[in-house]
Amino acid sequence: xxxxxxxxxxxxxxxxxxxxxxxxxxxxxxxxxxxxxxxxxxxxxxxxxxxxxxxxxxxxxxxxxxxxxxxxxxxxxxxxxxx
Numbered sequence: 001x002x003x004x005x006x007x008x009x010x011x012x013x014x015x016x017x018x019x020x021x022x023x024x025x026x027x028x029x030x031x032x033x034x035x036x037x038x039x040x041x042x043x044x045x046x047x048x049x050x051x052x053x054x055x056x057x058x059x060x061x062x063x064x065x066x067x068x069x070x071x072x073x074x075x076x077x078x079x080x081x082x083x
Contacts, residue, residue, distance in 0.1 A: 002031035002079065007038050007054040018053040018067040025069070029076045031057070 006022060008015035022033055038044040038052060048054050051064040055072060062075040 002029070002076070003058055004031045004033050004076075005056040006033060006035045007044060007048050007052055007056070008035055009037055009039055009052055012052060014066060015053040018055060018063075021067060021069045021072060022055070025072055025076060028073070031076070 004022060006015070006019055008019070019033075019035065025031075026033065036044065038048050048064075053067060054064040055062050055067060057075060057079055063071050
């Protein structure tokens with residue numbers, strides 16, 4: 001099963017939008033969604049502080065900032081066709 005990680009922080013409206021988009025896409029694609037607060041890990045905070053939300057699928061960053069549904073759908077579809 002595909003692994004999708006959503007890097008977020010509390011009080012982030014863009015993060016909530018990204019999470020909602022990913023929940024919608026779970027109806028089309030089979031993947032496990034894990035949400036990680038970057039403030040719980042100093043290395044993640046340093047890496048993603050200005051980029052969040054960040055969506056990572058199977059170890060590859062596929063979207064960040066203002067996440068668009070069509071971009072996520074395209075990337076999930078591409079990764080599904082590769083397997």
